[in-house]
Amino acid sequence: MRFFFLDEEPPELTGDWHPPASLGHHLRALRFRAGEEVLLLLPHGGAVRATFHDPKRLELHGLAEPPRLDLLPITLATAWPKGSRGDELVVRATEAGVERILPVVFERSVSGREPFRGSRLQRYRRLARETAQQCRRPTLPIVEGEPVPLRAVLDEAPLAHPILLTPGAWPLQHELDLKTPRELLLLVGPEGGTTPDEEAWLAERGVARAGLLETVLRIEAAGPLAAALCQHDALARRSS
Numbered sequence: 001m002r003f004f005f006l007d008e009e010p011p012e013l014t015g016d017w018h019p020p021a022s023l024g025h026h027l028r029a030l031r032f033r034a035g036e037e038v039l040l041l042l043p044h045g046g047a048v049r050a051t052f053h054d055p056k057r058l059e060l061h062g063l064a065e066p067p068r069l070d071l072l073p074i075t076l077a078t079a080w081p082k083g084s085r086g087d088e089l090v091v092r093a094t095e096a097g098v099e100r101i102l103p104v105v106f107e108r109s110v111s112g113r114e115p116f117r118g119s120r121l122q123r124y125r126r127l128a129r130e131t132a133q134q135c136r137r138p139t140l141p142i143v144e145g146e147p148v149p150l151r152a153v154l155d156e157a158p159l160a161h162p163i164l165l166t167p168g169a170w171p172l173q174h175e176l177d178l179k180t181p182r183e184l185l186l187l188v189g190p191e192g193g194t195t196p197d198e199e200a201w202l203a204e205r206g207v208a209r210a211g212l213l214e215t216v217l218r219i220e221a222a223g224p225l226a227a228a229l230c231q232h233d234a235l236a237r238r239s240s
């Protein structure tokens with residue numbers, strides 16, 4: 001059953017309901033037919049089952065259990081790419097099941113040093129919601145708008161196993177095989193790389209280093225690819 005995220009809870013959870021115009025347009029674009037059922041995910045948790053009649057009228061049938069995916073909790077703590085590449089990062093991280101997207105300021109960071117403006121953060125969160133609906137992910141990632149200095153990043157996920165993605169380091173799969181973590185903090189540095197001082201600070205705090213490919217990936221590619229590989233590994237272990 002297809003599901004859609006709501007920004008506001010309907011005043012009543014049973015009976016006829018006129019959806020917001022944006023949802024109506026979406027249902028029309030997807031060519032829903034009268035009588036098809038949908039699931040509406042409420043902004044503060046839970047879901048409502050509904051029957052589609054037309055883009056301006058749905059019949060609500062009360063609370064229902066929301067769908068769940070057994071995703072590995074991953075915080076993607078990343079330097080921020082320039083311009084519209086930030087959109088790509090949010091979309092791909094959402095697809096890869098990242099739980100939290102956290103901008104981090106490194107010494108060589110070029111962009112992402114200041115808090116995101118309201119309109120920019122709203123766009124990122126809208127992209128995350130649209131992507132989650134498209135890829136059938138029933139939870140939204142948290143997209144933080146306040147960049148965190150590198151030396152404060154470990155406090156953001158104190159129970160997670162931290163891994164710095166580093167070209168040339170041993171493969172990420174080896175690190176996953178060694179630790180089999182239940183929660184991850186994936187760190188992605190800027191395109192200029194981390195400085196020797198930053199690398200020493202991370203090593204002193206037990207942050208692992210792992211690589212992905214023999215090529216060097218852009219910021220918006222490295223984090224989501226690593227997250228997807230970690231989700232795949234967790235899924236394979238649960239299925240074995």
